[in-house]
Amino acid sequence: MSLLTAEDLAINFGGISALAGVSFAVEPGQVLTIIGPNGAGKTTIFNLLSRIYEPTRGRLVFCDEDITSVPAHEIARRGIARTFQNIELFQHASVLQNLLLGRHAHKRSRFFEELLFLPRVRALELQHREAVETVIDFLDLQPYRDSLIVNLPYGVRKVVEMARALCTQPKLLLLDEPSSGLSVEETEDMAFWIQDIRTLLGITVLMVEHDMTLVSAVSDRVVALNYGRVIASGTAREVQAHPDVVKAYLGGDA
Secondary structure, three states: OOOEEEEEEEEEEOOEEEEEEEEEEEOOOOEEEEEOOOOOOHHHHHHHHOOOOOOOEEEEEEOOEEOOOOOHHHHHHHOEEEOOOOOOOOOOOEHHHHHHHOOHHHOOOOHHHHHHOOHHHHHHHHHHHHHHHHHHHHOOOHHHOOOEHHHOOHHHHHHHHHHHHHOOOOOEEEEEOOOOOOOHHHHHHHHHHHHHHHHOOOOEEEEEOOOHHHHHHHOOEEEEEEOOEEEEEEOHHHHHHOHHHHHHOOOOOO
16 A cells, blocks of 8 residues: 555646646655656645645545645644755754754643643653654754754755654655755765665655756655656656656756
């Protein structure tokens, strides 16, 4: 059984069709990457999965449950977490504070319990802190745990955003262009993190990415989009060699 299935996804913005019947499946423990030129509809798929957008047509099934109409604030609780092309972190908060926000999906205490800071609340806070510290150790963020985000290098911020997503303890991690703005060395490090997230943590990854070196290094399967439609799918090598992908994405001749 697939972890995630997208069936005939379509969405229109005014008279423009951003997606026109996209279907794919993500298997448990897999890294599946979506590639395509700018405007192909890649991030639109993430926004549909995050429930930021409503599809015009189609269905999303996650863990054998239809989530097409699940409210956006419930998605993290269902086990889906994401990063963004433009880093979405609280700039004047510390790394630790940003990661603790990733635990909000697991909040189980009531307002009056928190107001009185009852023993149950203290116990839950310790659990959240332990979960965050585990992620900090996993991604080697110990030197930055108390640093303000605004003072950190761009590459470290990218890792912190991924760390915050991991703090939700997702079953499916959506990575939106994780190598964007990174150096070659930082991109190589990102490849190792993605492989470890899949192998050591057992988290399935759905990624949007332009860097074909990273795509080839970590992807089990690749889906290529153009003009809101799937034009190829298969291994990274198969998709890169597909004539329609060469023409539309890689800039060569078919």
